[in-house]
Amino acid sequence: MSDLPTLAQVAAEAGVSPATASRVLTGSVRVSTSTRRQVHDAISRLGYVRHRAPRGGAGRRSDQVVAVVVCEPAHRLFTEPFYARMITTVEEVLTGHGVPLAVMTATAATSTIATPPLVAGGVDGVLLVGARDRHPLAVTLAASGIPVRSAGRPPDGIDLPHVDMDNRDGGRQAAEHFLLGGRRAVGVIAGPPGLPASRDRLDGFVQTLALAGMTGVPVAYGDFTHSSGVHGMQWLLRRMPHVDAVFAASDVMAAAAVQTLRRTGRRVPEDVAVIGFDDAPIARRISPALTTVRQPVEEFAALATRLLLLSMTSADTVRNNPMLPTELVVRESA
Helix, strand or coil: CCCCHHHHHHHHHCCCCCCCHHHHCCCCCCCCCHHHHHHHHHHHCCCCCCCCCCCCCCCCCCCCCCCEEECCCCHHHHCCHHHHHHHHHHHHHHHCCCEEEEEEEEEEECCCHHHHHHCCCCEEEEEEEECCCCCCHHHHHHHCCEEEEEECCCCCCCCCCCECCCCHHHHHHHHHHHHHCCCCEEEEEEECCCHHHHHHHHHHHHHHHHHHHCCCCCCCEECHHHHHHHHHHHHHHHHCCCCCCEEEEEEHHHHHHHHHHHHHHCCCCCEEEEEEEEEHHHHCCCCCEEEEEECCCCHHHHHHHHEEEEEEECCCCCCCCCCCCEEECCCCCC
């Protein structure tokens, strides 16, 4: 006899009917946000896993489809270099296996639209990218029984197999470079606080500085866009006019910080050293060339895709969660 929780137990735990709990799992729009949250919370507490009937026999079928679901607004796919590099690599790997790719976006606000085709058998595997804390789709997919691989560590409390990059160590390397360079008035332009990768980059950076006796580092939060990098740099300059080093959680924000510093008469790196994160193409194009933490995006995307394909052909989920190293690339800005 299995001790796994049932849908009826989830419904009882959430204080709703089994029919309502079922509608939440299928992404029905006929459920209020508060009720959906109750059911997702109950799923997390009980560890409920939805059992799906297999779509065909064992082994890879010729009509399988994989969806990459990016938890960002659609316009970010065309403005953020990370997503272009990642999706291109995913498509190359899938094409080599004869599997077509579908690309979707799903913010927390649009997840009710994205969920039904994913959980109702429309796809055979999902590569989830950029899920933030309490993202309803991440919770639903974790309970769906569909083969899922998260590209990046999933939010706390959501059990999904994943591939990650060592963002924390990347932050550590940036901090140590500033310390070795004698920088002492250090600020941060961090990414979204609800994104695990952002938190890890920030934690690795500030904890390394704290071990060297530097505490109370000011942090401006951005969303990896150029405009948020400008606003973050302006905020840091108001907070600490004599700032001599800035760590930005993306190269796009770092490039914006460099431009903002120049407009205020600061020289980079003579007055202010700047380190970015990603080693995106913009890091080599701007002047001075950007010192940055390189993440192996193509290797990361390829590994996540291959592990997802493996879980689609195996009765047992591949539960290993590899972490790829990051590397500080020293150029001219720091």
